[in-house]
Amino acid sequence: MPEMLPQHDTTRFLDDLRTAQISNLLVAAVIEFDVGRVLAAGPLLYDDLRERLGLADRSAIVLLTALRSIDLIDVHADHRIGLTAYGQEKMDPDSPFHLRGYLGLGRFSGDVQNMIQCLRDDAPAGNVSFVFHEDGPPSSLDDTETADTLTRAMADRARNVAPMLAAQLDLGQCKHLVDVGGAHGLYSLALLKKYPGLRATIIDRGPPLRVAQEYAEAAGCMDRVTFRLDDAHHAKLDDPADxxxxxxxxxxxxxxxxxxxxxxxxxxxxxxxCLMVLDSLLESVPEGAPPVSAGPRPVAAYSALLFSICEGRCYRRDEIDRWLTDAGLSIDEATISLPAHGALVTGRKDWKS
Structure with missing residues (x-):
């Protein structure tokens, strides 16, 4: 039976969900870090601006990318970051039309205060870790109840995206797919349904793998899936993956x-x-330019959400390309576009390697 496809694009739904993150960063930029005042005297190089704001690199990238995505700041030809005319009018304390007081009302928001703390600490909020490190603190991925909730929540999004991925991705020559940190396994299962000769290995922690087993059984794919409990950072495969x-x-x-x-x-x-990276990617920046992307705005908002709950952020396309080429892979020219600003970027290993 053909894979059932969603009738409505999930992109707008998730964009609407995440848009508040831009608001939180905008208020933080004005009431806590006073970006308008810092830049009122003129543009600054990225490292100088970051130092003036008192922010670590990841925090500065997330905050400044958000401001650039809504046209309040821009990167000049000399790689200095400055206020746009719009940003100057609305954020400069000497502007007769600034909105600093109005934005200041946001200081009473718990979400804003939470974001400010994340920016100051360059760390996610709370004591729950949504990532796993073998030598790190306890991870929610090993807590049965929390991991089950998280995995099923991520599965909601995957059900909207996985069929679209399977419809566009050609794995006809592949025999073994390895899904790293695959959790629910829905991306692998969609591809197994399309390619009867394909088998998959899903690598994750115990509680997510139990959800993946449930879904695989329902999909009739249990005989073609290996569920591997391992550290996704360093798992060594018994045989090389296609x-x-x-x-x-x-x-x-x-x-x-x-x-x-x-x-x-x-x-x-x-x-x-091939090594395939599926993610929401920010636009590239030119070589030598500051690491502040122009957006798109919905991905900048998603990056802020990730920043507040885990160790990472959304990465730029040029960052992914560089990691793949540094790993000795050749990047496919074709990129698969998916709902919710998803992109599949593929690096291939040379036959002579």
Whole structure:
């Protein structure tokens, strides 16, 4: 039976859900970090601006990307960051038309205060860890109740995206797909339904794998799936993979860990194999420019959400490309576009490697 497809694009629904994150960052930029006053005297280089704001690199990238995505700041040809005319009028304290007082009412919002704390600490809020590190603190991914809720929540989104991925992705020459941090496994299951000769290995922690087993059984695919309890950062495969999928995983981790994961699984590929990164990506910046993307705005909002609950953020397309090429892979020219600003970027291992 053909894979059932959603009748309505989920993009707008998720954009509407995440848009409040931009509001939280805008209020924080005005009432706590006073970006308008800092830039009122003129544009600054990224490192100088970050230092003036008292922010770590990840925090500065998330905040400044959000402001650029709504046209309040821009990057000049000399790579300095400055207020736009719009930003100057609304954020500069010397502007007769600034909205600083009005935005200041947002200081009474718990969500704004939470975001400010995340920016100050360069760390997610609360004591719940949504990522796993072998030598790190306890992870919610190993807590049965929390992980079950999280995995099923992520499955809601995947049901809207996985059929679209399977419809566009050609894995006809692949025999073994490895789904790293695959959780519910719905991306793999959609591809198994399309390709009867394909088998999949899903790598994750115990509680998410139990959900994946439930879904695989319902899909009639149990005999073609291996459920592997392992550390997604360093799992060594018994045999090289024809394809490795990192779906909505890298954005959970900081840049060093995300880059290391790409490097590791590039090494686990068979010759001619492909490593696929599925994620919501920010626009690239030119080489040598500050790491502040122009958007798009909905992805900047999603990046802020991720920033507040895990160690990562949304990465730019040029960052993903660089990690893949640094790992010795050649990037496919074709990129698959998916709902909710998703993009599938593929790096291939040379047959001679």
């Amino acid at each position: 394809a490795v999928l990192l779906a909505n995983l890298l954005h959970d981790y900081n840049e060093a860990d995300a880059r290391a994961m790409v490097q590791h699984y590039a090494g686990e590929l068979a010759r001619g194999g």
